[in-house]
Amino acid sequence: MAKVLRREGLGLLFISPWLVGFLAFGLYPMLASLYYSFTRYSGFGAPVVTGLTNYSLIIHDPVFWTSIWNTLYFVGLGVPLSIVLGLAIALPMNAKVRGVALYRTLIYLPTIVPTVVGALVWLWIFNPDYGLLNSILSGLHLPTGSWLASPDQSKPALLMMVLWGTLGNVVVIMLAGLQDVSPTLIEAAQLDGASAFRRFWHVVLPALSPVIFYNIITSLVFFLQFFDQAYIVSSSAGAGGNVDLGAPVQSTMFYSIYLYQQAFQFQHFGRASAMSWLLLLVTALVTVAFFRGSRRFVNYGGI
């Protein structure tokens, strides 16, 4: 008995830093924000319980729905693009070509660039008057754009900026996954006369499914919460460094940005907490749903 307790004690001792961190920076904030979400709270004084008022305020707030739409736009385009492009870039790298390490380094490089730097460089490239992109386009006699300055083009431009900074991760993971696909399997399929497409579709893709699945989950969670680039684009759009979040015309008002604005510009801690909890629920639901669904489509272990 004493020995058992000692083993338990030892285990708890080793995990104690994490456990304290989890309680203080994970569990407690989650519960606190659930409580705040039912209160009116500006961060000063005591929260005043107001029931479901915050939730009702949110769902009657058009900006909230704009932010949902913008976020869905990013999730809906960003996740498939990440997966398809990531795989499309990793595939030619998987063939035994010389210099793969160099290509991989160059493609991965943008992911280590601080998001602020990446965003500012792209802001400069997208500059409607003096930017590189418009000068290339006009050199090719193609129509130029206002990009981040136009409400119609800001989302695609921003998405391109974000993908540039995140695709490298996907590519590296996909490539590692591809390199783990057993060559004997592909060889066997080849000997059986399977075409390149069929080899890819019936052998490589199923073997790669756990990796693809992992990438879907992580990019989904990423696009639900991404913040930095949108904030920087907004704060640069305002004259003299004014932060006009969501600019131009709320076309880059994402869920994360609106949550930040509610909390730290309007001091609506209650409403922001309600938004936090909705995000938490959606993230959890999406993750669980995907794990459930993955049992049907994902192939773990030997074929």
Add this chain to the structure above:
Amino acid sequence: MAQRIEMKPVAHGALPYTGPRARKSQVGTRLRAGGRHVLLVIISLVFVAPLLWMLSSSLKTNTDIFIFPPHLLPTPPMWANYPNALNYIPFWHYTWNTLIITVASVAGTLFACPAAAYAFARLHWRGRNFFFALSLSTIMLPFLATMVPLFVIFRQLNVIDTFWPLILPAFGGNPLYIFLLRQFFLGIPRELSEAAHIDGASEFTIFRRIILPLSKPALATVSLFTFLANWKDFLAPLIFLQSSDLYTLSLGLQQYQSLHQTAWGYLMAASVVFVLPVAIVFFAAQRFFIQGIALTGVKA
């Protein structure tokens, strides 16, 4: 990475055919390899071009910057942009701030994560699976979901506008890094621990003398990830730091924009200097980065 039986796939051209078909397929293989290189060079260029543009813009005078269409190369290169840019804002002061937060966070990660990973991988105790599942379940926990209460907590502790809110959470460990280290620890042969046990070593001794020294690559990976995450962090400093005296580089960079108009040349020069340490660390320790990234996806 999983041990793989070395069995090279038979290349097209190496099949023991003779006659015209073999020669044709050999040419085909060459062409395909060439095509692949062209494709990969173009793709790589797309990824690197913005960084090259940053470099080029960092060497342009303000008049050169606003020429349309822009010159690809600055003529002559305006090297003075660099000292000017670094004096335009308290750049070195911000670098120092960023460095303090980054180094402290790495220390915190190395304090909390290996120990927890050890308990999850190498100790047998009731509750292990429960706590491990608990830790896994928080990998996806968004910072956005906890930032408001965290702000309130840190204000009650009176540490808003100090580095503490950015450093303390690292000492609570990070579930993803704990998971990575656990996977690595699981791969270390049990016999090593058992032999040490027979020699009378305690779990602490085994952890410190056997497991940690054998796990240097994994520890390096985790340290690098922590370093990078904190070096480029934006949202947390934005919330927790208020006086410009405490700004990190990510926050400080915006100051090139706030006055009158954007000083693009300076901004790009400062950006280059900001990226440089990460780039150096990355090139020096690329192996750990790539392996670590691949490990998160392939082993998860």
